[in-house]
Amino acid sequence: MTEQAARRGRPRDAARDRALLDATLAVLSESGYGGLTTAAVAARAGVSTATLYRRWPSKEALVVAAAAAYAQELTAPADTGTLEGDLRALLRDKAASMTGKEGGVLRSLIAEAAHNTPLAEVLTNTFVAPVRRRMEEIAQRAVDRGEISPVEHADLLGDLVIGPMMSKFFLTPLLPDEVDTASATETADHLLPFLLRAVGGKGPA
Incomplete structure (x- = not known):
C-alpha cells in the first residue's frame, strides 16, 4: 500500500475535529461570522488550513x-x-444559552442566518425545534400528572420561550452587568409566572 493510500484510509482524528469546532466557536464569539476566517480558526486550533479543508470544504x-x-452540548x-x-x-437553560460566550455565538449565527439558508436550517433544527419539542413534552407530562388540562396547539408553546428570550437578550440594549449568569437566571424566573399561566398552570409556589 502506498503512503498516500494509507493516509486516505486512516480514520479522522476526533480530538482534532473537536479542536477545530471549538476554535470556530471561539472565533465566532470574538469576531462574528463576517470576521471569521478559516486561517484564524486553523491557527487557533494549532493545525494547518489544509487539515481544516480536508474536513470541511468551506x-x-x-x-x-x-x-x-x-x-x-446545551x-x-x-x-x-x-x-x-x-x-x-427550561427558562433558565435558555437564558443561560443566550448570555455570555454562548450568547455571542448565537448572536453571530442568527445575524448570518438571515441571508444564509443552510445556516438558518441548522439553527431551526438544532436550536428552535428542540425547544418546541421540549415544551410539548413538558406540557404532556403535566397533563399526565393531572396538573393541567390538555393544551391546544402545544407545538407553539416553545415560541413563548424563544420569543421573550430573544427580545430581552438580543433586541434590547443591555448593560454588561445585565447579561451575567445571575441576571439571566433572574430574567428566567420573572418569565415563569407568565409561561405557567399560558399553559394553564398555577403561579409559582
Missing part, C-alpha cells in the same frame, strides 16, 4: 458543523416532577 460548512455540535432536558420545576429549568 467556511460555511465549518460553521454549520460547529453550530450543530454546540447545540448538542443542557439536557430535565424532568423535575412538576410543571413549575420543568418550566423553570
Whole structure:
C-alpha cells in the first residue's frame, strides 16, 4: 500500500475535529461570522488550513458543523416532577444559552442566518425545534400528572420561550452587568409566572 493510500484510509482524528469546532466557536464569539476566517480558526486550533479543508470544504460548512455540535452540548432536558420545576429549568437553560460566550455565538449565527439558508436550517433544527419539542413534552407530562388540562396547539408553546428570550437578550440594549449568569437566571424566573399561566398552570409556589 502506498503512503498516500494509507493516509486516505486512516480514520479522522476526533480530538482534532473537536479542536477545530471549538476554535470556530471561539472565533465566532470574538469576531462574528463576517470576521471569521478559516486561517484564524486553523491557527487557533494549532493545525494547518489544509487539515481544516480536508474536513470541511468551506467556511460555511465549518460553521454549520460547529453550530450543530454546540447545540448538542446545551443542557439536557430535565424532568423535575412538576410543571413549575420543568418550566423553570427550561427558562433558565435558555437564558443561560443566550448570555455570555454562548450568547455571542448565537448572536453571530442568527445575524448570518438571515441571508444564509443552510445556516438558518441548522439553527431551526438544532436550536428552535428542540425547544418546541421540549415544551410539548413538558406540557404532556403535566397533563399526565393531572396538573393541567390538555393544551391546544402545544407545538407553539416553545415560541413563548424563544420569543421573550430573544427580545430581552438580543433586541434590547443591555448593560454588561445585565447579561451575567445571575441576571439571566433572574430574567428566567420573572418569565415563569407568565409561561405557567399560558399553559394553564398555577403561579409559582
